[in-house]
Amino acid sequence: RKEVEQDPGPFNVPEGATVAFNCTYSNSASQSFFWYRQDCRKEPKLLMSVYSSGNEDGRFTAQLNRASQYISLLIRDSKLSDSATYLCVVRSPGGGADGLTFGKGTHLIIQP
């Protein structure tokens, strides 16, 4: 099983719709969780951290389910500008420079 798995998509969603996608992780000792956004041919940028109690930032809601080892991202009232690839990032002890493992990303296309 891969450490961090995401459905690559693409998710084709009409403007104004709600879309959600998940990310599963294999290391139960994982400590921190994040969603990054990457626009085409650009660098990844932090979208939001994911807290145990769940958190919201405007139209974006992130949830963590430790028992089932997944995190989710919900986007409400989607905009054309939300089209991007969304990377799930997990911090775990013993992995990488500071334990960061990146998912391969979910490609989202918002259609007018």
Place this chain on the structure above:
Amino acid sequence: NAGVTQTPKFQVLKTGQSMTLQCAQDMNHEYMSWYRQDPGMGLRLIHYSVGAGITDQGEVPNGYNVSRSTTEDFPLRLLSAAPSQTSVYFCASRLKGWNEAFFGQGTRLTVV
């Protein structure tokens, strides 16, 4: 507000040539990392550094060297370029402990 600066943005090399990808950050971040991103593979860690004078290997270090003589700079050297090193390279930096990772704009490298 320079953040993380990578040069060059684009590069074409012939097989066997060597070159250095430059990365500089002005945020006094302790941690710096180099990733490569290939279609379908996600971000993979090449080398990283937790401070000046300290470097270590990531997931895919073969064919690359790094050094960290100052806090600001973390160059990546390709010793003898191979077509398999055709990729997009990202440099990232962050403060010690989990804080947001900031990425450079990327270097698109083609080896022919």
